[in-house]
Amino acid sequence: MSQSVSRIGRLGELFLQKGLLTPEQIDQVAQLQKEKKLRFGDAALALGYLSQTQLDQALGEQFGYSTKDLLNGSADKSLKFFYFPFSKEAEEIRRLRSELLLKFSGQEKIKVTLVSPARRDGKSYMAASLAIALSQVGKRTLLVDADLRSGNLHEYFSLGKPDGLSSVLAGRIKATDALIQLMPNLYFLPAGPQPPNPLEILRAPRMRELLESCSEQFDAFVVDTHTATLASDAQMVAHQTGSVLLVARQDHTYVDELRQAKADMQAAGVEVLGTIFNQYESAEAAHFAPFTWALRLLSRLFRRKN
Structure with missing residues (x-):
């Protein structure tokens, strides 16, 4: 050379x-x-x-932002935070991560459920990205797919159709047998087989007890849910985690539906941390880019509550 x-x-x-x-x-x-x-x-x-x-x-x-290689499976190309850690979108996700770390600084664990009122709002994508982001700052993170009706988080990691949450909550397998390690500080609990009675399987206190049983192993829990306007699953799950990030998509999510989702969460005693607005880039794109101003609004909400 x-x-x-x-x-x-x-x-x-x-x-x-x-x-x-x-x-x-x-x-x-x-x-x-x-x-x-x-x-x-x-x-x-x-x-x-x-x-x-x-x-x-x-x-x-x-600079140490591990890309491409997972311990199990492989990351989908759409996960910009994983593949393009210095992109504008990745920076906004890091901003969101920082706000969450500040919000939960006085608590032992970070527990947050992502909820959206409509399909294709970018909720699952944001859940995966946020979990990766938390794991990269040393937080032992568990990403949970609690959408027992149409959960597809496993597709972001090319894991086929693994067993998961539905079987754990039904008592058929142990949680330790269903967890999949993706990165040194990141584990994933897939949704598992679709049960005939998802709302009953998710009822309190099953989810809460499951997360508590993993409390020694993890510092942060990021939970994905089913579309809020289509069933009560999201409300049931959020009630057991205690805090929610609402996810909406520009020119797609109806304001009335977003307000209803917020009201439903508050009625269940859940703290609504704020709303993430996403911009869908193109008909072919599989990812969603968060608006800077939306995350700044989220920051102000956090400061008022602290």
Whole structure:
């Protein structure tokens, strides 16, 4: 390796190892970096040698945001927080994580249920992203798919159709046999087989007792639920976790339905932490990008309550 390549440091070496840049290109990047006083990545972008996506992925590896590899299964490409940890969307999810850490700083455990009034609001996507984010700051996190009617969180991790929550709550298997480790600090409890009586299976205090039985193993619990307007499952689950983040989608979620979901949660004695508004990027996209202003609104709600 040439001396100029060596001076670039780990990021340049990483691109060289991946075959994304040649030694000659790295020398040219180094020259532009010196002339314009740019960062390595910005110089490579200016020369057209790298895309923003390639740069984000490399920065993620360099700064310890593990990408691509799970201990079990594989992460879906739509999980931007996982694959593109320096994207604008990932930064907003980290902002949400920070607000939750502040909110629960005086409590032993973080327990939050994600609820949306309509289908395809981005709730499950946000639950998966938030669980990953919490695990990356050292919180031992359990992601629970409590949608026993149409839960599909397992698809985000390419896990087939594993057994899970429904069988645990029905007493057929132990929770320890259903937990799937995804990352060093992240475990997943899938929904499991669809039962004929999901609301009865989820009734209090079954979910609460399950989470309490895992309290020594985990610091944070992120729970996904069934669509709130289609059944009472979400209300039942949220009642047992105690706090809710509502999830809505721009130009998709009806305000009246969102208000009703909030009223239902409050009637069940659940603290509504705030609302996340998502923007659906395209008909083909499988992910949802959170609005900056929505998370700022969430921040103000937290400060008023503290």
